[in-house]
Amino acid sequence: MGSRDSRVDAYIATAAPFARPILAYLRSAIHGGCPAVVETIKWGHPHFERKGALCSMAAFKAHCVFELRDGKVAGAAGGEAGKAMLRLGRITRMSDLPKDTELKALVKKVAAANASGVESARGASPGGPPPIAVPDDSGTPHDDSAVSVERNTPQN
Numbered sequence: 001m002g003s004r005d006s007r008v009d010a011y012i013a014t015a016a017p018f019a020r021p022i023l024a025y026l027r028s029a030i031h032g033g034c035p036a037v038v039e040t041i042k043w044g045h046p047h048f049e050r051k052g053a054l055c056s057m058a059a060f061k062a063h064c065v066f067e068l069r070d071g072k073v074a075g076a077a078g079g080e081a082g083k084a085m086l087r088l089g090r091i092t093r094m095s096d097l098p099k100d101t102e103l104k105a106l107v108k109k110v111a112a113a114n115a116s117g118v119e120s121a122r123g124a125s126p127g128g129p130p131p132i133a134v135p136d137d138s139g140t141p142h143d144d145s146a147v148s149v150e151r152n153t154p155q156n
Helices: 006-014 019-033 100-116 144-152
Strands: 038-042 045-049 053-059 064-068
Touching (some): 006 019, 006 045, 019 064, 019 100, 053 100, 064 100
Antiparallel strands (some): 053 064
């Protein structure tokens, strides 16, 4: 079973009045699409996870934003599909949001992709960047140091 984070409750409660119903609607749809979702706060905004990142939402002075982890998997929903994130653009009123069933289906699709290990449009990140190759110079000493010392020694 998923979990609700009291910090997300507080985030919604302190958002601008126009944003509260939008954030509550998004939160409800996210839990409806993936009942096992776990809420958290990252970078000061609510994020939702299930075997990886699912989506996030944020409220600002005059608009809200909602991003699904993977536009390639989620497909179009009035947002920018085929990118690392599906963004619904500037949300300023409830009518800017997709229907509840459509939003739940998108969340469910991304959750299923996370569970099956589908790579996002951004690419896999299997634990960070690849190691840097360092050449093996151990057999050849550098004689540049003697020249540098000689060049920098004051002449009396």
